[in-house]
Amino acid sequence: MFDTQKVSIEWGGKTLTLETGKVARQADGAVIATLGETVVLCAVTAAKTVKEGQDFFPLTVHYQEKFSSSGRIPGGFFKRERGATERETLVSRLIDRPIRPLFPEGFYNEINCIAQVMSYDGENEPDLLAMVAASAAMTLSGVPFMGPIGAARVGYKDGEYQLNPSDAEVATGDLDLMVAATHDAVMMVESEAKELSEDVMLGAVMFAHKASAQVIDAIIQLAEKAAKDPWELKTGTDLSAHKTKLKGLIGKDLAAAYKLTNKAERQNAVNAARTKAREAFEDLKHDNPAEYLGTLKLVKKLEAEIVRGQILNEGVRIDGRDTKTVRPIEAEVHFLPRAHGSALFTRGETQTIATTTLGTRDAEQMIDGLNGLSYQHFMLHYNFPPYSVGEVGRFGAPGRREVGHGKLAWRALHPVLPTKEEFPYTIRVTSDITESNGSSSMATVCGGSLSLMDAGVPLKRPVSGIAMGLILEGDKFAVLSDILGDEDHLGDMDFKVAGTSEGITSLQMDIKIAGITEEIMKVALAQAHEGRAHILGEMAKALGETRTELSAHAPRIETFTIDKSKIREVIGTGGKVIREIVATTGAKVDIDDEGVIKVSSSDSAQIDAAIKWIKGLVEEAEVGKIYDGKVVNIVDFGAFVNFMGGKDGLVHVSEMKNERVEKPTDVVSEGQAVKVKVLEIDPRGKVRLSMRVVDQETGAELEDTRPARQPREGGEGRGDRGPRGDRGEGRGEGRGDRGPRRDGDRNRGPRRDGGDRGPRRERGEGGNGGNGGGNDDGPAPEFAPAFLTGDRD
Template identity: 80%
Template structure:
């Protein structure tokens, strides 16, 4: 029934399987990719015709993680997969970015790529498998896809590169890098690193590219068995004559616009040139007009690229290495915990840092179960930042992706939770944009955290690099503008500290780049990052030593694990009482680490003192401050160590005689006491009379010592009456023992049967009866 085609290869010590023909047979291409026990299905469908007036390529990629893949049921009310999570959005972008440039220019048919995780073994990550499955499905579908591509994850332990490392290996290592590539060139790079050198990062990319070649060959083998007939594309006219006519008409206008430094003026001049071209084509058909407008874009690209590649002259007059002017300001907002205004040319962000307690952590429900994130970075891109009218609301895929890139750049320099037990939220609100707002978010976020007093290891800066490539000639440009990004061949972002790279992201708009180009871009980016760090240091060169007055304070204390139960109390009674009485938040983990937080230091101290009273042992001779909690006839009970009470006997309240405890103390009264004794059962005897109740100082005990009463000789034993047998104790009745019921005659004694056994030896004497 099934015409199944399958390819298997050994890859990184595991078996990678690509299979088609058994599932989703009505899709144009469907592949099940398996690595270990992780299984991903990717199905590709393409529209057979183009919508009228379509002038862009409508490629949509969806990645979905099925909770059933890990044997889990989704949380929440609906108990089913809902909208895309942040991870699903990021992986969708991860698949989209390397395949989009590999469709031919002018191909505008709508394509859906849907990847679903069907099984997850907790070891082999499904994102790499989804990228491979998508590439294989496109390759066998027959659509004009100039692939295939492969993908791989690379780790680094300080000495060796690791292919497709597990989560545990990544956490313990220094690098988490994802590469997508064809058999000839690298297409995409995404990474998070712990301050690694350019040489190590480049080596990781090349290592990945070598391993990816095996996957590309496997996809080609599958295509040889199962690929559908390729689509026929109409070649059409290259429109050279129309392009030449348009260039003659508006070429000088476009060249003049791209020599204008100010973005708004440049945009106005370009819009005027485009309107001039549109007016000249007014008598043409709608299709011809659409083609003409695309040709105008090509003319713009040709003019900009030629000026950069041949003359070294950029749109705003800079050379290829110069970074735009930078102005950085910290403490920009008065009530935030930390803030910075970072401006680089016409790109600007307001970055804010907010500190919170553990209960502000983000809960993430994924295939690996529940996890908690204590560092968040949220990137916002309102339409006014580019002078446009547009949608304003929930973040889209681009915002999520840019925020995650900045998150990776800063994550490597954060202090550990033991060093800084706060939840950290950064926001980057882009207020102006003309090139690399994500790298501005890195710079602004770094300054905002330093302003908030977060003890990061070192400041982080970021820069975006571009590429103009014509044949063998190329130019790498630093700190690209928005127009240079749109008209160039590469968007290469690098962020890091003075010690090394923390993140690197690359997207290619052509069929890949070589090792030589990447090496040049990395070295040029290093120079640019160092310059930006110097400009940032003018605003703030080190982390502030004090937190904002508006930030919560968190103090930690470690207690013995055996005392955790006492601090929490039955059903949480004790810890709730501490929180209610002091106003501080108290969190305790399974190892006995307690975090006490409040914006009021006095509340923290009160909670800390309470907990210390619970876990510490009373020390004989030490003076404590306590509260009277109960008064009895013979004294008062004082709570003096949170969970500990001691007795102040009435004789220990004052040196003079006290008739009633209520003459001296009342319930709720605060008193100072000295520990006199702790008996083996833990009961504590306290004294008030030897402590100055005003100052808490110990007083000299002026009461004369109690005189010892002499103990005389014992003498003779007194007569205790007759014995039970009637001898020596007098007559105690007919029973010969003590009477229990008057003179009632109980009758003769019953003989015990053999089954009852002998009379127990331990029976009390008064239950035994004499035989006589």
């Protein structure tokens, strides 16, 4: 039933399989790519006609992660996959960037490329597999795609490159780099690195390029078996005569415009030349709309020729700089008084206000992905309002470009951040672009680094970033440092490098031609190194190192550890105790399974109160130590006092004052704060407290002035009790035979918790010992209740 074609290769110690003909057969091209037990389906469809007036290539890439692929049900109310997540957006861009340049100029048919993760094994990442599947589906579809491309991920650990490392290997290594390439040249690079040298980074790119060639060969093998017939492209109209006319009409105007160093003046002059060209060809607009649109595109080509020729032949750029000079830089920190950290970073006509906000654990970002719930404690958000380029436009939720630029800056700064254990804060950096003519993402890196340092985040080292451009004509090329917006649009490459004085932390490359060579990349990396060093020097003029103190407006976090066996006491039943601590003190309290407790607040008094409370719950009381307490219950014989946050003890009425107290309520009331000394802790954990030996104002210990207890009448004791023997026999000289015990003989009265036992009845005939004669003992002395002192008969 199915005409299935399949190709498999051994790739990095694993089997990569590409299969077509079984699924999604109505698409122009559909491929199932499998690596391990990770499976991605990619389907490509292309419109057979071009919309009227279409003058750009409408390629749309959608990457989707199906929760069922990892046996999970999505969280949230709707329980289904909805709008693209940040990761899905980033992977969609990752696929789009190397594919888009490989379609011929003038091809304007709409194309959809949809890649869906159908199975995920938790080891082989689906983003790489989706790139491979998309390349294969494009190649099979018959559309004029000048591919295929291959892709590879590279890690670096202990001086060795790793092909397609797992997430665990990436986490313990020094590099996570993704490359897409044709057989001849590299098309796209995306990476995060732990301060690696230019040579190591270049070696990683070349290692990935070599590995991607195996994938390209496999796709070609599959295409030889299953590719559809290639589309026939219409021959374009010969516009050479129009181009000659345009050169004579506006050539000098454009050349003069691109010598203006001010962006606004330059744009006005260029727009005037474009208007002049439109007016000259107005008749063509009605007679032949397609030819009219093609002619207007020639204006853009004419601009590119002027700018590129000036750079290659004269070494002079649009704003008068040479190829290596970085525009003037102004940096200012503590730009916003209430922000925890802030910086205004300006490079030429590119500017950002970067802010850093510090939060507690509950401010972490929760991410529901294929691997389950995860939490991100560092976020970077990039915003690009239309006024930053002097335009009127949409303003609202971030688009794909903003998400991508923000992630690039995130990768640049992430390797130099302290660990969560070293700095237990949630960190959010926001970059608001206020001017743009050049790389705003690299301005975000510089401004973000300064704002983090201003906030007191202990970075390993400051990070700077620079965007490099390329002009390539045949064998002649020029690499440009710190490119302008026009140089980006009219050039062949956008090559961004970020890093510290010790090495590269992020590298990203996008090209608009069929790829660049190792030689060009080597020159670009070396030139970028010089530029980054210069920018770091300018940044240091504003702030050379991280501030030693946090902003007064930032929350403080104190961290300490308790025994894991005490966690339950801090949390309480159903969280009752920890909620009470938070509600009463105003501080936030987080505790993990290892007993690590983080207490946070912008008020240090709240932190101290919460810490004292928690330590009181988990620490053991010490005999002889004085504590602050609160009366929680009053009974006839004394008052129960809560101290150390979670412990109760009894202050007997006799321990309230150094004078007789008739009723406990004469001295204390419920809720009253008191100071108590621990007198005794019995084997069952019951605590006996005293107020009378503590100064209730200062908490100082007082001398015990209570009269010492006098010996009982009858001599110095009971004498030698002798051997116990049988109960019927005398226990010593004075006791004599007590006789049989009968109910009611002792009649001690009702026994209350902690109360006095009351007077004792005569015990029968006594001997001639200490209390002989069967005397009634009477009540215990008022300062020494018998049940407390243990000094009873």
